[in-house]
Amino acid sequence: MFGFLFKYGIKRAILNKEALFWALIFPFFLATIYGMILTKLDKQEDFVAIPIMVEDRAYEGILGQIEMEGKKVFDIKDYKNPDKALESGKIEAYIRGDIIKPKLLIKNDTVNTAIVHGVVSQIHHMGLSVTELMKEPANRSRIDSILKDLKNTRKYEIKNSENLKKKSTVSVYIYSLLAMICLGASTFGVAIVEGLNLKSDFDTSKRISVSPIPRIKYLIGEFAAYFLITSINTLVLYAYIRYALKMDFSGSQAQIICGLLAGNIMAMAMGMFIALATRMSTNAKFSICAGLYVFSSFLAGMMNASLAGFISNKLPFLNYINPATVLTRMFTSLYLFEDSRLYMYSIMNICLISLVLFVGGVLFARRNSYDSI
Template identity: 30%
Template sequence: MFKTIFFYRSKALLRSKETMFWSLLFPMLLGTLFYFTFTNILEGEGFETVPVGLVDTGQYENEEAFLGALESVSGMDDERTDEGSGDILFNVTKAENEEEAEKLLSEGKISGYILLGEDIGLVVNKSGYGATIIKSFLDYFKQKMSTVENLMEATAGKITPDQLEEALQTREYVKEIKVSEESPNIVVNYFYTLLAMSCMFASMAGVAEITGIQANQSPLAARLNIVPAPKLKVFLGSAAALAVIQTAIIALVFLFLALVLRVDFGKDYLLTMLTNIAGVITGISFGTAVGAVLRAGENLKTGICSALVMLGCYLAGMMDVQMKYRVQANMPVIAKINPVNRLTDAYYSLYYYDTNGRYWQNMAALGIMTLIFLTVTFLVIRRQQYESI
């Protein structure tokens, strides 16, 4: 009986256009959209050299010191180059007078210009990234010069060059400890959430499975209830077929994301596949629990189940990656009981961390959730009785 149910249920699932679309084609289409939307988002975050003008009137007292400091962080050419190297802070254009600098500024060729007169001045026509960087550099230089003047005054000019260098040295009091060789990448979270959503979409098929053995839901379910076989055995055969088909579908989605779209899932694809299987089983058990508990038609159950999955996707950062971190910071309990978030975090753990401690925590949480969902399902369907069929 189990083999017969497994075989024919597998054939029915493979012929289901709805299952093929939502579980296979829809994630691939959405993943392709994510790829074209986010693929170059991190490349655009690279540092850009700031174009700045310099007008030197020869009246600034510490002109030599300032020019030395500016030269150390910039490419000081007599003629302006339109492309910065990306390795320097400023691309400096020397102007003969303030009128020439004003022209460059009005034409947008520089973000601002530095005026070396009796003091250091900065002229910009609008606030922004470039103006902020220039001002920060000038403030830093002025602070250092003020420190030098105070030290010279306090020591009556007797401070040695080595002592002065030691006093001006910048020290780091915060040590960075890397937990991974990989660089943090928030973009992959969108793809991980997409794969987690695909796994949890099995919940809608799980609703159909549990509805299929409820005699008050359809004539087919009524006929199954009069079959001389335990209802639990019928359910397990059908659920096993669903788990196998859904796992195969998720494997195809995963391979599409990893091999075609080049999404980085880390180096351990076996554990990634194990996560896929755990996600499918969690999704199916979640759907069966919803279908067993709710006393409504199959369409309403499926709609409620779909809404809960999409809410979980939103809270896990699928639509807004910052939502994931806001939930973890302000509602940690929601993050812990959200299966989509657990799956997403499991994928990210394999990608980012060098150890698998956090990964196994997520897998254990998914196992506990699955056990709870299945227990609820079995308790409910075991007690369901029908006066007539």
């Protein structure tokens, strides 16, 4: 039975022209346009120190000692008005507070600000660890060995300057584009739900509703079929961006593919949730879904990197619930850092969002079934 439903789902996915347009054709043309523009804008330049300001003097001393191949990573500036200096572009980041409670302010979400964020995060967590350990009197006499252990176990390496010189300065746009490609699978989520909706525009929905096949089996078969189609689609587009457009990526192929597949599942869950939560025509649901995933990519910095910086400063919680931002951060962590912890945190974030969307979809499905009684 599953094999039959799986084959049937694949046929429906291939024949669903509207879903295929938003999941395949639209991202393909967008990737081509972005690739042509960004490859011209991207210039290979030597890595230069990142201009920043630090409020706490002790923190300033720590950051001032960080080097790569004998070169300072951060250029510590001193302006009377840090906010004005940040707005004018004289500095790329301003760190308020101390090691225990730092607050990072940025204007644009770029490779440099991602480096600052990673270093500040690592110093912050190490400071909290030392504070907790020093609460025990027995640990105070072992401070040297504790700091050495923390240094070895909490290593947060920035890729060396030779690698950084080869990195694209417009990578945030490419990763936002990858996130958008993943989120295109949300239209398939709408198609799965509308296939069971008697009021949908699909001719097959009425035949399926009167068939003796349990709906849960139908959903499993359809989800597996659409997931296979969107996974192939995503991997083809990824290969096109990487090899045909010659865009730079980091991390192992397994990590990137795993991230793309996890993003597809989250996107399909989002599409199913939208289809179940709204009472509109099928075409309207497709339009809402497409608009939402484009808007999500916009918030992640695809069209304007300064917006991502504004959100990080003013509305940081959006970075953990906006699907495109979570996906972009996941790929950026592979691009900048040897440590895979940020990547794993992002994967867990994606799983949590997917779970919430699936549970929300189930609740709306139960509501709709009660309304039809």
